[in-house]
Amino acid sequence: MNQTARIISIYAADTSGFCSALYEYGGMVVIHDASGCNSTYTTHDEPRWYDKKCMMFISGLTEKDAVMGNDDKLIDDLVIAANKLKPEFIALCASPLPAMIGTDLDAIAYAVEQETGIPSFHVKTNGMQSYITGAGNAFVELAKKFIDDKSYRNSEAVNKTEKETTLKSENNDSNITGSSDINVINETSTISAASDKIKVNIIGVTPLDFPKKENCESLKKFIEESGFTLNACIGVDTSLSEIKILPDADVNLMVSSSGKPLCEYLYENYDIPFVKGVPYGIRFAEKIKDLLKESAKEKRNIDATSDLRKEGKVAILGESVLSSSLAAAFFIDNGINACVIETVGDGDFDILKPFDFRCEDEAYLEEILKDFDVIIGDPLFKPICHDKRFVSLPHEAFSGRCFTKNAPNFIYASLDSIEESNK
Amino acid sequence: MIKFAIYGKGGIGKSTLSSNLSAALAKRGLTVMQIGCDPKADSTSLLCPKEKITSVLDLVRSSKPFTLEDMVKESESGVLCVEAGGPVPGLGCAGRGIINALESLENKGAYKVYKPDVVIYDVLGDVVCGGFTMPMRKGFADKVYIVTSGEKMSIYAAANIAMAIENFKKRDYAKLGGIILNCRGVENEEENVAELAKDFNTSVLAKIERSPLFAQAEAKGKTIVDLFPDSDICKTLLGLADTITSDFN
Ligand SMILES: Nc1ncnc2c1ncn2[C@@H]1O[C@H](COP(=O)(O)OP(=O)(O)OP(=O)(O)O)[C@@H](O)[C@H]1O
Ligand SMILES: [Mg+2]
Numbered sequence: 001m002n003q004t005a006r007i008i009s010i011y012a013a014d015t016s017g018f019c020s021a022l023y024e025y026g027g028m029v030v031i032h033d034a035s036g037c038n039s040t041y042t043t044h045d046e047p048r049w050y051d052k053k054c055m056m057f058i059s060g061l062t063e064k065d066a067v068m069g070n071d072d073k074l075i076d077d078l079v080i081a082a083n084k085l086k087p088e089f090i091a092l093c094a095s096p097l098p099a100m101i102g103t104d105l106d107a108i109a110y111a112v113e114q115e116t117g118i119p120s121f122h123v124k125t126n127g128m129q130s131y132i133t134g135a136g137n138a139f140v141e142l143a144k145k146f147i148d149d150k151s152y153r154n155s156e157a158v159n160k161t162e163k164e165t166t167l168k169s170e171n172n173d174s175n176i177t178g179s180s181d182i183n184v185i186n187e188t189s190t191i192s193a194a195s196d197k198i199k200v201n202i203i204g205v206t207p208l209d210f211p212k213k214e215n216c217e218s219l220k221k222f223i224e225e226s227g228f229t230l231n232a233c234i235g236v237d238t239s240l241s242e243i244k245i246l247p248d249a250d251v252n253l254m255v256s257s258s259g260k261p262l263c264e265y266l267y268e269n270y271d272i273p274f275v276k277g278v279p280y281g282i283r284f285a286e287k288i289k290d291l292l293k294e295s296a297k298e299k300r301n302i303d304a305t306s307d308l309r310k311e312g313k314v315a316i317l318g319e320s321v322l323s324s325s326l327a328a329a330f331f332i333d334n335g336i337n338a339c340v341i342e343t344v345g346d347g348d349f350d351i352l353k354p355f356d357f358r359c360e361d362e363a364y365l366e367e368i369l370k371d372f373d374v375i376i377g378d379p380l381f382k383p384i385c386h387d388k389r390f391v392s393l394p395h396e397a398f399s400g401r402c403f404t405k406n407a408p409n410f411i412y413a414s415l416d417s418i419e420e421s422n423k
Numbered sequence: 424m425i426k427f428a429i430y431g432k433g434g435i436g437k438s439t440l441s442s443n444l445s446a447a448l449a450k451r452g453l454t455v456m457q458i459g460c461d462p463k464a465d466s467t468s469l470l471c472p473k474e475k476i477t478s479v480l481d482l483v484r485s486s487k488p489f490t491l492e493d494m495v496k497e498s499e500s501g502v503l504c505v506e507a508g509g510p511v512p513g514l515g516c517a518g519r520g521i522i523n524a525l526e527s528l529e530n531k532g533a534y535k536v537y538k539p540d541v542v543i544y545d546v547l548g549d550v551v552c553g554g555f556t557m558p559m560r561k562g563f564a565d566k567v568y569i570v571t572s573g574e575k576m577s578i579y580a581a582a583n584i585a586m587a588i589e590n591f592k593k594r595d596y597a598k599l600g601g602i603i604l605n606c607r608g609v610e611n612e613e614e615n616v617a618e619l620a621k622d623f624n625t626s627v628l629a630k631i632e633r634s635p636l637f638a639q640a641e642a643k644g645k646t647i648v649d650l651f652p653d654s655d656i657c658k659t660l661l662g663l664a665d666t667i668t669s670d671f672n
Contacts, residue, residue, distance in 0.1 A: 069553055075593075102522040102553050104560055107594035114593060 017134025033095030099126035204259020257347025277304030281329035312337025317377030431570035432580035433548025462509025478508025518554020566600030573612025
């Protein structure tokens with residue numbers, strides 16, 4: 001049987017990715033679905049559920065509503081809830097049922113925005129793609145809705161001539177009315193010009209790939225200690241104001257496939273290049289630091305792993321950007337060669353090497369793994385890993401909270417502990 | 424880009440008029456794409472012989488990879504013809520089929536590659552489910568023209584469609600562009616349709632007489648515009664094409 005999983009788990013769906021990406025931005029996050037399934041997105045896939053609030057809802061779609069095309073009920077519910085809760089925005093996505101019957105959530109978002117005046121948008125999901133697609137699209141839609149295009153496009157045009165005059169002309173520009181957001185933007189750009197530090201956005205952080213508090217703290221520490229200014233961390237420990245100032249950055253650090261669509265969007269629309277890679281290990285992190293500078297200077301997108309990979313007898317299972325980064329870190333930090341086996345079936349495939357594998361099929365995966373000596377992956381892969389040496393590296397998007405507590409943190413830290421953590 | 428949809432009761436002449444409008448607009452030098460949104464896949468039969476066209480959903484059904492060129496066929500008069508197609512009658516979900524076909528077309532870049540000046544969506548008679556409103560959703564047609572005769576049932580169907588458009592106002596869908604009277608020769612035909620137009624605050628854009636030329640052209644698999652360019656009907660059709668283009672400007 002192809003594409004079936006009898007033994008191993010499956011990855012979180014696009015709807016979970018959507019919820020995870022938008023969790024901290026103060027919006028009403030709504031999945032159009034039958035009721036009773038909230039727990040899938042919350043208790044299973046969302047470690048923040050217990051200590052951070054989020055207005056996450058299921059629409060409670062019934063068979064009658066689906067048959068009758070009772071979209072007005074959803075619109076009415078959204079309007080009532082929004083008027084009560086006053087969210088920063090309303091984001092809608094579809095479970096398989098509305099996706100199949102073609103419910104026009106774009107139109108529903110439009111109608112709700114007209115009625116409430118609250119920015120509303122739809123993120124395309126169908127409940128059948130992976131969390132990467134859901135989170136990736138959610139970040140982009142959020143950015144499209146909240147980056148104030150006018151102020152950035154204007155300032156960018158001037159920016160090309162000279163930076164200092166930009167600041168002056170922006171302050172004097174009577175066209176820009178004194179909205180508080182724009183004031184914030186001006187202030188921060190003044191600071192950056194003064195300190196001359198490169199500003200970096202970290203893009204693509206969700207607990208589905210980075211479940212522990214330490215993961216996020218290490219990413220931030222890496223940026224600060226490398227002499228950069230952290231402009232925004234999308235999307236953990238963050239807020240809507242960070243989305244608004246995304247174009248202030250000089251370079252983006254793309255730390256997962258979920259961050260790719262937003263990185264590409266910022267590159268295409270605001271000329272901000274990105275470096276692809278998670279700063280695992282010590283020397284690989286150092287390398288990323290240099291590449292961030294290079295990328296900012298040359299306005300070029302760079303894959304940090306590209307010349308740091310060699311075929312080996314170690315297999316790293318999982319999401320492509322994280323796994324490739326770990327392989328690169330093993331190579332440069334510890335002299336270990338590893339192949340990546342991309343097991344989500346979604347995400348950034350450009351980062352993979354010819355000797356890597358893409359494999360979503362359990363039986364095929366079991367076959368492939370026979371050729372390796374050591375296998376690094378989520379514990380739920382272990383049952384199909386024969387009696388090979390197995391190194392456990394929990395992945396929230398695959399095994400939920402089951403193993404998070406014992407998950408090691410290799411970001412901006414030595415990889416040597418991998419042995420200890422698995423004793 | 425001028426994008427409009429033709430709706431109206433089953434059998435009222437939507438496909439015939441869409442094809443003639445396509446031919447007329449092509450004659451005016453515009454690049455026209457006509458998309459049949461009907462599982463019958465007979466919208467463009469007056470422009471392009473049926474065996475030349477494979478419907479989008481037939482391509483999807485084949486499970487083999489396909490290209491944009493497989494979906495879009497150019498007629499003799501230069502009209503780009505597409506048929507959405509659908510499931511076998513009595514099975515599957517035709518509405519979902521329209522959604523799938525229109526999405527496939529967009530995903531393969533049909534509008535970007537062919538850069539048509541005009542896109543015509545010819546939609547099946549009865550808007551039975553959400554899938555058949557797809558052509559009037561945002562990003563598709565900007566205006567809807569309703570074809571009707573003076574017959575009671577036809578006016579009833581037209582009123583239902585006009586009402587649906589009215590209800591979708593909140594959603595930023597296509598607007599009602601007007602009514603096309605396709606005569607059946609019944610009593611008080613013009614008055615009845617004029618009243619319908621008044622009810623919905625719109626106008627009758629053209630009156631097309633009932634004529635044997637339609638059957639003659641159909642027998643040859645051609646449009647009146649191509650086969651009888653000097654006929655009065657052809658003049659009316661060209662006039663309607665001009666009214667629609669100026670309606671968009
Ligand atoms: N003005 C007219 N005079 C004479 N015959 C006409 C006229 N308009 C249309 N017809 C004929 O009516 C028949 C039905 O037309 P057509 O197939 O275009 O209808 P339709 O609305 O597309 O139908 P469906 O809803 O099934 O798609 C055709 O044979 C066509 O030639
Ligand atoms: Mg027809």
